[in-house]
Amino acid sequence: MKPELVCPAGNLPALKAAVDAGGDTVYMGFRNASNARNFEGLNFNREEAETGISYAHARSVRVFVAVNTSPRPGVDSDWTASIDMAAELGADAVIVSDMALLAYAREHYPMLRRHLSVQASACNHEALNFYQRHFDIKRAVLPRVLTLDAIRDIAANTAVEIEIFVSGGLCVMAEGRCWLSSYVTGDSPNMHGVCSPAHAVRFEEVDDTLAVKLDGVLVNRFAPGTPAAYPTLCKGRFEACGKQGHVMEDPYSLNALDMLPEIFAAGITGLKIEGRQRSKHYVREVVSVWRSAVDACAAAPESYRPMPEWMASLDATSEGGAHTAGAYVDEWR
Amino acid sequence: MMAPLKFLPQADVFLRLLPAFAQAQILQSLIRRIFPAAALEQLLPLHGKRFQFQTPGRELCLLMFIDSRGVHVSHDGGDDADVIIRGDVAALTALCLGLEDTDSLFFSRRLLLTGDTSTGLLFKNVLANLDFDLRAELQRHMGRRAADALWRMAEQAINMVEHLDRRLDDGRQSIIRRLGLLSAEQGQVLEAEIHRIASGKADSAHRIDRRRRSAQGMAST
Numbered sequence: 255m256k257p258e259l260v261c262p263a264g265n266l267p268a269l270k271a272a273v274d275a276g277g278d279t280v281y282m283g284f285r286n287a288s289n290a291r292n293f294e295g296l297n298f299n300r301e302e303a304e305t306g307i308s309y310a311h312a313r314s315v316r317v318f319v320a321v322n323t324s325p326r327p328g329v330d331s332d333w334t335a336s337i338d339m340a341a342e343l344g345a346d347a348v349i350v351s352d353m354a355l356l357a358y359a360r361e362h363y364p365m366l367r368r369h370l371s372v373q374a375s376a377c378n379h380e381a382l383n384f385y386q387r388h389f390d391i392k393r394a395v396l397p398r399v400l401t402l403d404a405i406r407d408i409a410a411n412t413a414v415e416i417e418i419f420v421s422g423g424l425c426v427m428a429e430g431r432c433w434l435s436s437y438v439t440g441d442s443p444n445m446h447g448v449c450s451p452a453h454a455v456r457f458e459e460v461d462d463t464l465a466v467k468l469d470g471v472l473v474n475r476f477a478p479g480t481p482a483a484y485p486t487l488c489k490g491r492f493e494a495c496g497k498q499g500h501v502m503e504d505p506y507s508l509n510a511l512d513m514l515p516e517i518f519a520a521g522i523t524g525l526k527i528e529g530r531q532r533s534k535h536y537v538r539e540v541v542s543v544w545r546s547a548v549d550a551c552a553a554a555p556e557s558y559r560p561m562p563e564w565m566a567s568l569d570a571t572s573e574g575g576a577h578t579a580g581a582y583v584d585e586w587r
Numbered sequence: 588m589m590a591p592l593k594f595l596p597q598a599d600v601f602l603r604l605l606p607a608f609a610q611a612q613i614l615q616s617l618i619r620r621i622f623p624a625a626a627l628e629q630l631l632p633l634h635g636k637r638f639q640f641q642t643p644g645r646e647l648c649l650l651m652f653i654d655s656r657g658v659h660v661s662h663d664g665g666d667d668a669d670v671i672i673r674g675d676v677a678a679l680t681a682l683c684l685g686l687e688d689t690d691s692l693f694f695s696r697r698l699l700l701t702g703d704t705s706t707g708l709l710f711k712n713v714l715a716n717l718d719f720d721l722r723a724e725l726q727r728h729m730g731r732r733a734a735d736a737l738w739r740m741a742e743q744a745i746n747m748v749e750h751l752d753r754r755l756d757d758g759r760q761s762i763i764r765r766l767g768l769l770s771a772e773q774g775q776v777l778e779a780e781i782h783r784i785a786s787g788k789a790d791s792a793h794r795i796d797r798r799r800r801s802a803q804g805m806a807s808t
Contacts, residue, residue, distance in 0.1 A: 265715055268715075270718075293712065294706075294709035294712060295711070295713050295715075296712045451705075452709075455704040457704065459699055464696070480696075482694055531690070532690055533688045533690070535687060536690065536691070570691070575694070
């Protein structure tokens with residue numbers, strides 16, 4: 255079976271670009287802290303979401319809504335209201351990590367599909383089966399810490415549909431468990447939907463060298479002419495053991511085009527493209543490449559080879575200008 | 588249809604032939620035009636904020652100010668701006684019109700944002716949400732036939748420039764091969780700089796020399 259291409263949309267133009275470029279499904283979030291891309295001006299208000307869902311449904315494209323951060327005590331109404339709105343607007347699924355929200359969604363909207371977010375950090379089939387028994391989840395997005403062998407094993411031992419990331423930005427991949435940025439900025443992706451919140455980021459240029467600071471802490475410096483990267487702590491360059499470099503993570507992007515036949519054979523339902531923070535141009539370009547690749551692999555998996563221009567196109571728009579297969583081909587350390 | 592994002596980088600070559608005041612007029616006109624009345628509500632969080640757009644040599648320095656009456660643009664230097672966005676005319680135009688992927692412009696260092704990053708990010712995302720359609724705007728202002736004719740001419744010009752680019756790229760590869768004794772780090776810096784020049788961002792060979800000296804200095808420290 256051909257896996258479904260699940261595409262990012264951070265605003266209405268990007269949603270339309272994803273649909274028009276051949277996405278099977280678009281995922282989005284609302285403009286509050288209830289999702290893991292809570293950046294200033296990004297995401298959808300009610301009116302935009304309604305327009306976007308109508309646009310997608312009119313073209314037989316499904317829409318998933320991410321409500322995948324943890325509600326903060328005392329202000330949890332933003333999170334339940336987001337579940338309510340997704341259901342009212344006719345979303346095809348909600349992507350949730352918090353157990354209380356999964357319970358809320360199941361109790362109030364039993365017909366609304368519940369997908370387990372990558373933020374739940376479920377890394378084995380027993381965890382998925384637990385979520386299925388208690389919250390009737392239909393699909394799980396697996397964290398990017400697993401090898402393809404491990405993913406294949408999980409898929410073989412659960413009835414829960416499996417979705418994996420195949421393209422886009424990478425972090426240290428401890429999704430749902432990463433508090434790194436909170437040590438410097440006070441905010442974390444798990445609770446606030448952002449690492450490196452913009453209020454803490456400062457770019458400074460002296461003599462063509464670009465310095466990036468988080469709450470006054472220097473995390474990176476880019477020499478003249480060299481490409482810049484997102485201002486995240488995990489991709490900062492530090493001195494350790496007498497050497498300077500990327501101690502935690504290189505600023506490369508995930509690209510699993512090489513592995514598509516193995517991914518097809520592993521029984522995976524959804525191929526997810528990261529990038530809700532990116533523009534419609536990025537979305538259109540990346541979704542077009544992946545649409546071509548998935549169709550080519552489905553037509554002839556034995557002879558499938560990624561086209562050089564697909565790789566070049568993805569690299570040209572990616573952070574770091576280079577790609578990696580991440581943990582899929584090696585044990586995550 | 589050729590995507591406008593392929594058009595703008597080459598447009599810089601032509602824009603650079605214009606005097607600074609003419610470049611300023613074009614950018615000023617574009618900034619004023621991209622915010623339709625309907626977008627003013629989206630700009631509410633930016634009220635009172637001052638944005639400065641400048642080219643690397645400050646040949647062009649525009650101040651944009653947003654309030655309840657709309658978007659105001661002036662030649663005032665705006666040194667106390669909340670956000671300073673620096674880039675060549677093509678990159679600034681691409682940002683304002685939403686014609687290229689903004690993150691890619693920042694990754695490639697064609698755009699630099701300093702000052703209040705929150706306000707800058709909000710501005711970027713508000714622009715991205717406007718869904719400006721350059722061809723439709725041209726049709727609205729010039730009429731469909733004239734706009735389509737202009738578009739076709741632009742496409743032909745782009746094809747010509749891209750052909751020249753490919754020839755330039757062949758020459759670039761030849762130079763890199765000849766400089767095979769350079770260290771990987773020096774080669775990377777030089778490659779990046781030559782790419783910037785090939786993209787129409789720099790206009791003379793002395794900049795290559797400057798970067799080479801910089802790369803050699805960096806490697807020797």
